[in-house]
Amino acid sequence: MSVPGSWYLILAAALFGIGAFGILVRRNILIMFMCLELMLNAVNLTLVTYSRMLNDIAGQVGVFFVLVVAAAEVVVGLGLIVSIFRGKRQVTADDLHILRG
């Protein structure tokens, strides 16, 4: 028999926490993006684990859609970073405060 699902859930929670911590503490936008990918992957792992535990393929279909949305998000996000860099010559979150109310 395979490893119990709760272990996978604990691992996914730890990965999600590390990713969230990274988004909060890092200032480089590229690394913040990577931490975002980390969080998405932690959720994917949770979905696959529940898919196995509940014996339902819907969880894996959810992961499939998350993958597509993540790819689209990275394409648009990196396009934004490139266009920001063209004007400001730097990509740290502290320098981008033009939207501050």
Add this chain to the structure above:
Amino acid sequence: MLAVVTMPDLVTFIAAALAALVGAVGVVTLRHPVHAALMLVMTLFAIAVLFVEQGAQFLAAVQVIVYAGAIVVLFLFVIMLLGVDKRESIMPKNAVTWQLPIGLLFVIAILIELSILTKGVWATGTHSVTAAVNGVSNIAVLARAVFTTYLLPFEATSVLLVVAVLGAVVLSRIPRASTSEELALEMESDAKEEVELG
């Protein structure tokens, strides 16, 4: 609970979980963006291993192809394009000395491992990636769900991808003279330059 877990499953889970956690901590703590991206690759591979371990073979393959193959390459591409990697050149001045034999050692070890894996099934417990799991292929089950129950979301993702591609093109292209007046002005100045040059 531990008693029913077979040894290969346990070893695979612990190794993959350790790799995922080390990679995640590396993404957060390493200062250099390229190093962080490589750590991200390690975490993504470990998660792909965990997918295989849970019988989601198709998603594991897609995980490696889309994430490690496309998304991380895109990250690295942008890092190189923006020149954020200035603190380190590709070939450092004091050339690789002790790293080279270690790297070769790892390459040989991976080759041996791969050749063993192609021979038998003792390590993973399954025959091949496309083999049937519990009598039914994972890909067949997933495909049936995607193309019947979830057909509308599937079609919506194609729209989303087109929108994302258009958005990336619009965002990252260099703005040119957009109105016809600006275009006319530009052409005029070009003509003047040509006259001056001639």
